[in-house]
Amino acid sequence: MSKDPLLQPYQLKNLTLRNRIMTTSHEPAYPVDGMPKDRYIAYHAERARAGVALTMTAGSAVVSRDSPPSFNNVLAYRDEVVPWIRRLTDACHDEGCAVMIQLTHLGRRTGWNRGDWLPSLSSGPHREPAHRAFPKVMEDWDIARVIADFADAAARMQAGGMDGVEIEAYGHLIDQFWSPLTNSLDGRYGNATLETRMQFGLDVVDAIRTRVGPDFIVGVRFTADEAAKGGITPEIGxxxxxxxxxxxxxxxxNIIRGRVHSDPALTDVIPVQGMRSAPHLDFAGSVRAATGLPTFHAARISDVATARHAISAGLLDMVGMTRAHLADPHIVRKVMEGREDDIRPCVGATYCLDRIYQGGEALCIHNAATGRELQMPQVVAPAGVRRNVVIVGAGPAGLEAARVCAERGHVVTVLEAADTPGGQIRLTAQSPRRREMVGIIDWRMAQCAARDVTFRFNTLAEAADVHSLAPDVAIIATGGLPNLDLFETRGAAPHVISSWDILSGDVKPAGRILIYDEAGDHPGLQAAEMAAEAGAEVEVMTPDRSFAPEVMGMNLTPYMRALQKRSVTMTVARRLLGVARDGNRLMATIGTDYSDYTTEAHYDQVVVNYGVTPLVDLYFDLREGSSNRGELDQAAFIAGEPQALKTNPDGTYQLFRIGDAVASRNTHAAIYDALRLCHVM
Known part of the structure; x- marks a missing residue:
């Protein structure tokens, strides 16, 4: 038996959990028609197979028709969910993993203009800022119906073989009754006392227990401190x-601290990179100490050392490592095998959650197999034939290609113009708040070092350099350079600099600065933050109707906190038409897509953030010597099948390009390009 606290079994009622690591409830938005079908099952089964003790599915499964699925939730109010739940639980049980599901009524945390177009419900009239729907204040018959819906849903989960259910009582309907901030009712369920506020949730618990019996496990995830004036205090919690x-x-x-009604509040509950790790762990431990009841918790516990401390110090009984398991589903297996250094780190980018809250599906910024377990391997298989692979570029795309090819057993050489690896990630990591992003690079470099990948830095590769290595495959991952060619200026905008110039420190921000952000991604706001911190007067301008749409809500929060306190101006629906020198300053001509209105304004610097222009010269120099002339079999690429095109019989190597060398996209796209090209190479 291991003496590692994390690997000790835990007895929860009649259920033996094989270790102390769990994934807490989260909705990856993979259901199809509200059902947890094959993709959903494969996602949870992968983590079960790799050793996690308990997977808490759904975030959350909705119990009523007037709780439409904001996050593509599982529909627990439908009888047809039972066989799919059975398939899910059987798949995880077969791997020795316990399975539970979180049940909820979203209350005001959803919209009315989806599903059956029923009004959202709550214990008060105020809308939740994040979802914007003004709810119907519940009547007695609404309350009775929803209580019955909870019980019916729990019975379906029990029929589907679940080991238990977790009642969601933070931010959702039950918490809206429990919190003094959102309960405006009178009477039995009203805001008069703690007892009346809690009565609705207690009636839900009682109805569920009556239906499922005494042996079925029932827990509650709730906010024991709203960290908000007039809300639930730690004493009330x-x-x-x-x-x-x-x-x-x-x-x-399962203990939560904070509120989730707005993007800033949600970000404090579920911290992103640059914020303190495990900020609510000690608080959760105080609830366990006071009550003695089994206690679970998750909030940016992304590394094994912190998780081990949570258990060994008696703060928790089960520790949630949820985002960490999106980055690496094999954490437990690697701990058991003494390979903790091999764990792919969660870098806190929160690309996963931001995508969900924007109506997408959960994807890890640097594990492109997560959520694609049916098509992409978490561990690649050895290749049948060993090949000589030359990769040009050591950014995230090139390093992922190198890692995967080396893991397949190929001989890999990487040529990189800079003296260090990382590409644009190195620029990102210049901001102290985003320094963790370098983990994307460091982990891949360690993986490559363990597999004898050869790196040649300070090498601005030309065709002759590639030919000299006699490759079987050449992969161009050269990325791009900042694009300053605005459509309106018909070429490179004069007198402007790029966001990269600010991030790299090549240009010192000074005076009044315009950040013209047409890409709407991180570099624009990063440049704004760095310029404002340097004391410049900053205006961020976008032609879009909202600024930085690619950054999304939770990652936007720390930017806004940094920018607002420095009085940075945000200007939307304005387009930069031209820049001219006017004495010692720059005159910007500014228009709009909505009319022929134009104006002019003076700045000391104009910074343009407009994506990158792919570096493609080497690719085109190599095309005629390749057997496929650089052509990608798109159908094979999408299907995860090998590339077999041979359009040039005289060609001696296959040639491909990936990442920003193809088009300006993002880190996940670059890594996904590399994985799906190389895992079958």
Whole structure:
């Protein structure tokens, strides 16, 4: 038996959990028609196979028709969910992993203009800022119906073989009753006392327990401190925990601190990179100490050392490493095998959650196999034939290609013009708040070093350099350079600099600065933040109707906190038409897409953020010597099949380009290009 605290079994009621690591409830938005079908099952089964003790599915499964799925949630109110739940639980049980599901009514945390177009419900009239729907204040018959819906949904989950259910009571309907900030009712369920506020949730617990019996596991995930004026305080939270414990019907707590009604509040509950790790761990431990009830918790516990501390210090009984398991589903296996250094790190980019909250599906910024387990391997298989692979560029695309090809057993050489690897990630990591992004590079360099990949830095590769290595495959991952060619200026905009110039420190920000951000991604706001911190007067301008749409809500929060306190101006729906020198300053001509209105304004610097222009000269120099003339079999690429095109019988190597060398995109796209090209190479 291992002495590692994380690998000790834990007895939860009648259920033996094989270790102390779990993934807490989260909705990756993979359901099809509201059902957890093959993709959903494969995602959870991968983590079960790799050793996680408990997977808490759904975030959350909705129990009522007037709780439409904001996040493509599982529809627990439908009877046809039962066989799909059975397939999910069987797949995880077959791997020795326990399975539970989180049940909820979203209340005001959803919209009315989806699903059956029923009004959202709540215990008060105010809308949630994040979802913008003004709810119907619930009547007595609404309350009775929803309580019954919870019980029915729990019975379906039990019929589907689940080991238990977790009642979601933070931010959603039950918490809207429990919080003094959102309950405006009178009477039995009203805001008069803690007891009346809690009564709705207690009735839900009682109805569920009546339906599922005494042996089925039932827990509650709730906010024990809203960290907001007039809300649930830590003292009230402990009283709530004691009330729940006194029912004798609750088997575990899953502790949350904070509110989720807005992007900034959500970001404090689920911190992103640059924020403190495990900020609520000690608080969760205080609830466990006060109540003695089994306690779970997750909030940026992204490394094994912190998780081990949480267990060894007695703060938690089960530790949630949820985003960490999106980055590397094999954490437990690697801990068991003494390979902790091999764990792919969660860098806190929160690309996963931001995509969900913007209506997309959960994807890890640097594990392109996550969520694609049916098509992409988490561990690539050895190749049948060993090949000589030359890769030009050591950014995220090139390094992923090198890692995957080397893991397949190929001989890999990487040529890189700079003296260090990383490409644009190195620029990103110049901001202290985003320094963790360098983990994307460091992990791949370590993987490449373990597989004897050869690196030649300070090498501005030409065709002759590639030919001299006699490759079987040449992969161009040269990325791009900042694009300053605005359509309106018909070429490179005069007198402007790029966001890269600010991020790299090549240009010192000074005076009044315009950040013209037409790409809407991180470099624009990063440049604005660095310029403002340097003391410049900054205006961020975009032709879009909202600024930085590619950054998304949770990652936008730290930017806004940094920019607003320095009085940075945000200007939307304005387009930069031209820049001319006017004495010692620059005169910008500014228009709009909505009319023929134009104006002029003076700045000391104009910074343009407009993506990158691919560096393609080497690719075109190599095309005629390749057997495929650089052509990609798109159907094979999408299907995850080998590239077999031979359009040039005299060619001696295959040639491909990936990442920003193809078109300006993002880190995930670059890494996904490399993985799906190389895992079958």
């Amino acid at each position: 402990l009283q709530m925990a004691e009330v729940l414990k006194a029912t004798g019907q609750i088997d575990f707590f």
